[in-house]
Amino acid sequence: AQAAGTRFVFANESDYDTVDPHAAFDVGRVAVRLNLYDGLLRWQKNPAVLEPWVAESYVISPDGLSYTFKMRKGVKFHDGSEVKAQDVVYSLDRILAVGKGASSLFKTMIDPGAAKAVDDYTVEFTLRKPSAIFLSVVPEIHIVNRALVQKNEAGGDWGQAWLSKNDAGSGAYKLTQFDPAVGFVAQRFPDHFKGWGTKWLDEIEFRGVKDTNTRVLGLLRDDFQGIGGYLQTDQLNRIKSNGTAQVLEAESMRVMMAQFNMTRAPISDLHVRRAISYAFDYDGFNKDILGGLVERNPTPLPNTIWGVPKDVKGYSFDLDKAKAELAKAQAKIDKPIELAFLTGFQQSEQAAQLLQNGLTKAGVPSKVVGYPWPTIVDKFKDPNTTPDVSIYWISTYYADPHNWVGEMFSSSTAGTFKNAAHYKNPKVDALLDKALSLTDQSERAKLYEEATRIVVDEAAGLWIYNTKWYGPYSNKLKGIVFYPIGSAQEMRTAYYEG
Amino acid sequence: MSQPPLLEVEGLSRHFPVRNMFGWQIGALRALDGVSFKVRPGETLGIVGESGCGKSTLGKALAGIHAASGGRILFEGTDITGCSAVQRRSVAPKLQYCYQDPGNSLDPRWTVRRSLAEPLIVHSALTARERDARIAKILEQVGLPLTHLELYPHELSGGQQRRVGLARILTLYPRLVVLDEPTSGLDVSVQASVLKLLRELQAAFTLSYLFISHDLSVVRAMCDRVAVMYAGRIVEEAPTERIFASAKHPYTLSLLAAIPNIGGERITDTFALEGEPPDPVRPPSGCRFRTRCPRAAAVCAGTDPPLRRIAPGQAAACLFA
């Protein structure tokens, strides 16, 4: 029943197969969380900053263990009831109980029952030990309507079955239709606490469209007004030259890298790792294959975040140096090095091929193997099954150096996809732990810089680029705001013009 | 006549299962239902009867192609009824079955030479050269030029195919050959030459024949004795001349009446038999011929007449014979 111009369709590479805000923590499907739900805080802007959202303010106790949030009054759920502290408590308990999405992150800092409603509008969290990143993950506590969810619980499932198909949020949009095989449609929620300007989108639709080509063609046909996924240069050029769509551009913090399995010869040999780092044609990849749309990051950190040691130049493509390093290596390379890429992700596949190319020229035998994401994550759990080299991305789950260098090189995360290197270095661990326990950014920055220097020197990974974000949208769409954690899927500010 | 019989068959029967569309057995087709007879060395016994009466089944049961469902087969005094495929293989060279359709009994992909060599490879220890010699000799005896050895079955005429079929059997010097309709489908002139050949071979190899045919005039030309079959049974048995001169069973008489007699009375004016042969799955009670028999009486439905001697060398299964 909406006027034609006020409907927006977004085609995403992954399916929106659930609308439970606590079921997933990935960037791909963030639209569900950002549009249908609200949190106490929310990442906004680029570079990302934490802004008060449902919370008006917060206080951290001096020991860094207790966080007290004061909530706004009059924030309404879609059913008209008010958002209260009890809902926040229930939401965190639910996250921990259901054990999906961001729960694994919370579990490292907080126990069930650690949240308390001091009054209707005050909520207090008590941490197990001080953590510098707790605030960073608070936006993931998406507040669900406790009364509504509890009414629909079945067999102590915390309403999982119901919430996977239904909406119990307070977000700017209200779910109207959902089909796991297609996606979801949501209608503007006029009573949203943030209020609305003069222009808006009445209805937004997010659907999963697996095939990149179909997504691009659909955008060109105006089947979709926005599409997701990191596109190849050629596709972006095609969209630009077509004239029906624009490509928005922004700094992003997603990094592409190769993780080395440090536990096994020959990769465990420093010189072999350095040789590999010298054997990758960074410019060939970034400039030719990706058409210069990305920027080289010499360290595991995205260039735009604080904590990057600016003087570190990293490795360059230099086959002579690679050979020299190999000559110094003690480990014998007697079988091909396994270069793993993510099935279905062209860039990762191309990078693997290019690395293989360089390695072959440097005289190192290698083989390229593709694994789907679930498989490779599983392989990472065991050092013995972890591939020698695995090429993929680390996205921005929260904008803190800990998201990159912290989680990638801490022994506590060994075996996860963040630390597929199984990297364990007591010195680095000490630096990182220290950084987590502090709250002062400049002090923390120094510690992260120090840790970064060490891992770069150890060639503990191969860092390829730090993406820019390119958002292909219909020409008439305005008001899209990109910030790294939101992937520009928050539609509250968007509208049509012309 | 005093010689022991070469072949003695007692109460032989063969039932085929009748299945419905799902493969469940729902009955039995009594293709052969208690047949007894003897064949003496050097003798030719004719088996006549119309299509589907069980003639081929009888021949195949003797040759071991079908297992018997009942009864006994004694060959050269030994019981070969229930023996295994391997045991059977030792009898095979001596007791052979010659197909109704010799063209199809030869592997279409094999040359005549290969088809002829096969039984020798299986049953003899001859060297390749000895085999060739044997094949050449037999081929000459069946009246085919050696050049035909390299031909394929489809390149031969019907008469020639039949000769090859015979040659293949004769390479093993059998004692008894079951000839299943050796002249059906042949033109009269070819038929004549095949019959001549069979006679010559019988003399040359001292063979006994079980001569299956539905053509009484051919049987008359070839056989010493004749057994007439109807619906899985032998209904009359007698020396050939007696059959033609004084057959007693009404079915034999009908059969005789059905053969056109060139120059004689026209059967289209005289023939009287009505009706169709019975369904072998549901044969009529009592005498199986009674449904068509001009002489049928009420008793015929109740009693199944046994084959009984009615004259020296002649037996018939009819209450009125």
Next chain:
Amino acid sequence: MACATCLTHGSDVATPGDKLLEVDHLCVTFATEAGAAKVLDGVNLTIRAGEIMGLVGESGCGKTTLANTILGILAGNARAEAGRVWFAGEDLFALPQRRMARDVRGRRITFIPQDPFGSFNPLFSVGAQTRELMKWKSPRRAPGEHQGLAGFFARYPRARRRADAEAIVQMLRSVQMPDPAATAGKLPHEFSGGQRQRLMIALALLPQPQLVIADEPTTALDVTIQAQILKLLKQLAKSRGISVLFTTHDLGTAYEICDRITVMYAGQEVESAPVADFFGRPQHPYTVRLLESLPRPGRELREIGGEIPRLIDPPSGCRFHPRCARASEICRKERPPATSLGGGHEVRCYHPVETPP
């Protein structure tokens, strides 16, 4: 009617003695992989109204080909090179195919096949197939009734259908089908061979044709059944005054039902005679040898010797000469002309056999 040569049926059954069918010097070749096979080479044949004509000869001599040529249903690779087929004064070759299919085949000339098993479509009931035939070929069909493509979807007029149905039951009774009423619903495989052949005869007679071509109609049958069928066919043909071209290689059956017999050898007719003459004083050496090779009590078996010729490159002149003991130079050069011996007995031989009566 617009066309003068179109004859209405029933009214003008030719009187006995009239020439109904005349095959005049017919030559048919088949294109085969190995070359052109001259299967028919100047065949002549005459059938008079009401007459049963036997056509005998060895397998492969061209009997079926001749029948198919008359019916105009030769295989795609066959070609009538020369000759004419006259039927009731009409040149069948000059008739357009569509008229041939509509007015001649199945109507004035019907057909009884050799193989009663294969000639029914196994998936349609006998009744359906009979009705299909009568829808198109019933003698009660009005001349202009739905023709050609339009007829494809046309209905079978109610009144005629009823009349035809009655005729069908009548006919089934005359061919001695047990329980004619139940016949229609059954599928072909539910009938025995003899019954199927009787159905075939019924189908051939239902359109009330002038000529029935029976191509070895009894070879697939048992002796006793064969005798029944022959008897039936002869009775019906005679009682209705229908001419029959009866093709067979069995001299015995030919003797049974034919008025006259024509012998073919390798695509040529060699002798034609009334049945008594044919068996009584055969003239052509081939006929004689053929009769001699029949097994007879008290007579030695005698084959003809030699092989039938290949039709790709047949012998010149009389095609029988390579197997003939009496052959002379002229036999190799020219085909003997037809010599009439009176009484309708004709022979094509330079050296006929003087058989004692």
Next chain:
Amino acid sequence: MRTARDIALKLIGDPSAALGLLIIVALVAVAVLAPLIATHPEAVWDMNPRDRLLPPSETYLFGTDRMGADIFSRILFGARITLTIAIVAVGAALMIGVPIGLISGWCGNWLGEALLRVSDIFLAVPQIVLAIAISQTLGPSIENVILALSVTYWPWFTRLVHAEVRALRHETFIEAAIALGVPTWRIVLLHVLPSVLSPIIVRTSIGMGFTILTASALGFLGLGAPPPAPEWGRMISEAREFLPEAWWSALAPGLAIFLVVMGFNLLGDGLRDVLDPRIRRGNPGR
């Protein structure tokens, strides 16, 4: 029965079969001679990002792909993969399917029935799904693609051979061999097998085409031979994003698949016409 020479002559005489034969011969030749014909033999692994997506030219006959490798050379080397997959997969399917078909066809008893049921079960899973499952289970590699294809293709041979053997069992010449006392193994190997050979050959030829298509579909889905193997399906999949601008990058592998599969099918059809006894029967005997 015709001799091999007759068959060859007839095949050549039939334009479409001859075309099929020609394509297959060309494929084999290309596969064998790839290193000699290829203009950039190192293109199988060597990438040159600076030359990516160049249109066809004298240096790059079919243009270059997204990694800057010569498509022409990759197609040539891809022929090796394609041929290997087709031959080994169908060969293995033959090895499994034909014996099982022979046994199940020959033994009409419970054993035959059970074997047939097993093959039915395999037929019940859509081939590509089972193939995806297998190559996902064991990891994407050419060997696993081959395994997946043969595991899913053998029932087709079993069905075919089973049906043929069932029909043959009642053929007179088989029965005659039994009556002659020929041992069963001799009958099955010397009479039955050669008689079912022609349908098997036909099915093999068509199966080659089918297998190549399925293998390339797996490649397309990213589950086939891993990069940088120049597998044709994978090449299309990679090129897809550059359509229609870099049309050459998808055209060459697409055409290659099309031609080869068509070649096998044409050859199969031609062989059917030459070998299939049912069609042969229509011809005059002598």
Next chain:
Amino acid sequence: MRIAALILVRVAWLAPTLAGLVAIVFVISRVIPSDPVALLAGETASRAQIELLRQKLGLDRPLPRQLLDYYGQLARGDLGTSLFTTRAVWDDLSARLPATMELTIAAMILAVALGIPLGVVAALYRNRPTDHALRVVSVAGLALASFWLALMLQLFFAMDLRWLPLQARITGFPPPPITGFYVIDAVLEGNFKRLGDVFAHLILPAVTLAIPALATVVRFTRAGVLETLQRPFVTYQRAMGIPAGLIVWKYVLRNSLVSTVTQIGLLFGILLAGAVVIETVFQWPGIGAYAFEAILHSDYAAVMGFTVYAGVVFGIVNLIVDILHAVLDPRGTAA
């Protein structure tokens, strides 16, 4: 009566066949190297947490036991819960089933409705230009990689000409399903505008899917008709002057179809397989794309559910083929 018995026997056979099928796929899916429980537990879950979850899901028991459990579950009509979507597999499948069915049936109808007449025509004009042309086209149809064809059709019809939609089953977000078959739903609602839209969306994927099937139908029909044309009853009907069109399209065709239906039955499996690729390219929310995803995620329950579904479809299609057989061939010798 005969058909009822046939259905009974077929259905009776379905159970053991399904059991075997399930066993095979069960074993294959369980040897997958990746551990879905670990995945489910989350990317940072500890070993102990994973083991706990494994116990909860019953995945720690021996394989045969798990298989038996699964049979028990199946017998209760329960396909289990998808590890990934956390919904009942049956719900997931049934939501996607109509999409696939609609697509495959449309493709099947296209293939059969066009393929049979073309096959007959090819046979009638054997070895003439028409036949050669049809043969080349049908062989080409078999040789076209469906993903390639899909792409080309999309580029041409949806992008260049803009005649047809590019993707999806319907314009806009799907309306709440009645039967889930949008064609039927549109008719039920009397919404003919939507019906047109649904058809337009159906064309490209259905054509892509249908082309290899069409080629197969043409080939088998041609062969069947050629063989039937040799049968004596054709000669007989010709000799009796039955109109040629009637002989071919009524009598010959029915006989040829008896053997063609079996092939058409087998085609269904191929169509289902083709759906995996085509659903991905056309963004068709069907079961093929779902199965592909499920396999990639090692989602046992979903894979098994799909397998059972494929087995049931195979069984049903076989049943339909048998019924068609019985209808076409009333002799009852079939099966």
